[in-house]
Structures are given as structure tokens and as C-alpha cells.
Amino acid sequence: MKNVDYFTFEGDKGSAEIDKQPDLCPFCKKHMTPDFIKAYKPTKDYSGQETLEIVFKCTNENCRGLFLAYYDNGISGMRAHSDWFRFNGSGGARYREIVEFSEIIDKISPNFSIIYNQARAAEGLKFLEICGPGYRRALEFLVKDYLIAKFPKDSAAIKGEFLGQSIQRISHQDIKDCAERAAWLGNDETHYVKKHTAQDLSDLKELISMIIDWVNLTEKTAHYKKTLSSKK
Ligand SMILES: [Zn+2]
Known part of the structure; x- marks a missing residue:
């Protein structure tokens, strides 16, 4: 007592x-x-x-x-x-760790970080049935915002189309390949029937992380190509 x-x-x-x-x-x-x-x-x-x-x-x-x-x-x-x-x-809910993304990613898609961290918080709380769709949503914002940044004129079309259609617009083959696979796994997390039974949530997160790495790398490369030229 x-x-x-x-x-x-x-x-x-x-x-x-x-x-x-x-x-x-x-x-x-x-x-x-x-x-x-x-x-x-x-x-x-x-x-x-x-x-x-x-x-x-x-x-x-x-x-x-x-x-x-x-x-x-x-x-x-x-x-x-x-x-x-x-x-x-x-x-009690303990999920105060926030994953921070690069300035490049935050600038391309401010919503991505918010959605990703909410999905992660759900995962941390063992809400495993709902964090998958959360990561899938984060992926959609990342891909669409990346494309909108690249092709601002097509913004309305990109916003309105299916994620799979948006992914076809990606010119960088490795980003496109990762995004396609992430979308397959993301859809598995969202839909009733899971098609890719050998992969799970950790593969989806790994693919999202690879997309981020590729985007960071290509954007940084583009920056230096633009700002630094040969002096002969
Ligand atoms: Zn303790």
C-alpha cells in the first residue's frame, strides 16, 4: 500500500x-x-x-x-x-525517435518525412497491420513529389494518376526499378491478397531507403555538374 x-x-x-x-x-x-x-x-x-x-x-x-x-x-x-x-x-506509447532525412528529400517532399515517421511510430507500437499502408503512402508522396519537382508542368497529371503510372515517368533506371518493387510490396501491405510472399515490411523499408539514397546521389551529382565546370 x-x-x-x-x-x-x-x-x-x-x-x-x-x-x-x-x-x-x-x-x-x-x-x-x-x-x-x-x-x-x-x-x-x-x-x-x-x-x-x-x-x-x-x-x-x-x-x-x-x-x-x-x-x-x-x-x-x-x-x-x-x-x-x-x-x-x-x-504506454513510446515513440519519440524521429528519422531525419536529407535537406534534398525534405525539400522535394515535406510530407514524406511526416508520413514515414507516422508509419514508423505505428510500427514501433506493433501496429503491424497499419504501418505497411503508411509506408506505402510515404512512398507515393516521395515518388510523386520527386516527379513534380522534376516536371512541374505535369504536376496535375502526376497528382491524379496511379502511383504505377507515375513510376513509369522516372528516367533514372535504378530509381525506377526500386520504386516499382517498393510499389509492389506496398500494395501487398494494402490489399487483401499478398502477392509477394517471400518479402515483407523490411524489404519495403529497404527499397524506400534505396530510393532515397539514389535521389540524394543523383540530385547531388546534378548540383555539382551544374555549379562546377572545367577550368582550362
Ligand atoms: Zn525500462
Whole structure:
């Protein structure tokens, strides 16, 4: 038993007893005694099911993560009293790592980085059924924005056509080959029937990463060809 001070949604303060602190970190899975950070009670009044959410800090120095512990006061009628809460699991979303892309990529497609990182966050949370379509969407923005940057006059057509049609516009063969394959795998992540069973999400991510490498390289090459010429 332990007493904790909490605050409510309205900003009121109170104190409650909890049956125990979590002794296992949901992220690093290590047993430790976490540090108490703050407790929050979403509801103000005692009306049926009450919950308490407590932020704890993992004391494993290789982890150092903050996580949430969930408490309730038992099913209605079994409550000991209103200020008593029992531990009911812990967890929390931890995905603060952001992948940064080169200035070249960010300039070509500002949306790519946003969508890619959202897909990655979903993957980090093990939402494996929805991160694939997220990566597929990121790929579409990368390819279409790359082509729009190259052929601004065709912008409307590029925006409106299927991704596969856009890919056919890519003149650099290696980028085109990677983009085609990424689109096949991306479609597998989106559609009911998976056609390429030997490949998975990691192949899709690898292909996207290769497209990025190729685009960076060709854009940098173009830059130096344009700005640096022979002096005889
Ligand atoms: Zn931990």
C-alpha cells in the first residue's frame, strides 16, 4: 500500500491509496522499482468505475523510459472505498525517435518525412497491420513529389494518376526499378491478397531507403555538374 497525490482533469488535487507499484517496465521488461512522477485521475466525482493513471520512470539506466501504470477501483460494488486503487497493468506509447532525412528529400517532399515517421511510430507500437499502408503512402508522396519537382508542368497529371503510372515517368533506371518493387510490396501491405510472399515490411523499408539514397546521389551529382565546370 502506498499513498499517492493525484490531480484531476479539472485541476483539483486529491490523494489515494494504491495497492502496489508496478515492478516490471513495459518497455525494457526489466524488474525494477520505478520512480513515481505524477498521478492523474481523469474523473472528478466518485461515480462507479474510477481510474487512476500514474506516470512512472523506469530506473534501469539503459532504458530510462517513462511509462503509464493504470489503476482502477474494481468493478462496481466491490470497491473497498473511493480512494483506493488497484494496479491493472502498465504500458504506454513510446515513440519519440524521429528519422531525419536529407535537406534534398525534405525539400522535394515535406510530407514524406511526416508520413514515414507516422508509419514508423505505428510500427514501433506493433501496429503491424497499419504501418505497411503508411509506408506505402510515404512512398507515393516521395515518388510523386520527386516527379513534380522534376516536371512541374505535369504536376496535375502526376497528382491524379496511379502511383504505377507515375513510376513509369522516372528516367533514372535504378530509381525506377526500386520504386516499382517498393510499389509492389506496398500494395501487398494494402490489399487483401499478398502477392509477394517471400518479402515483407523490411524489404519495403529497404527499397524506400534505396530510393532515397539514389535521389540524394543523383540530385547531388546534378548540383555539382551544374555549379562546377572545367577550368582550362
Ligand atoms: Zn525500462
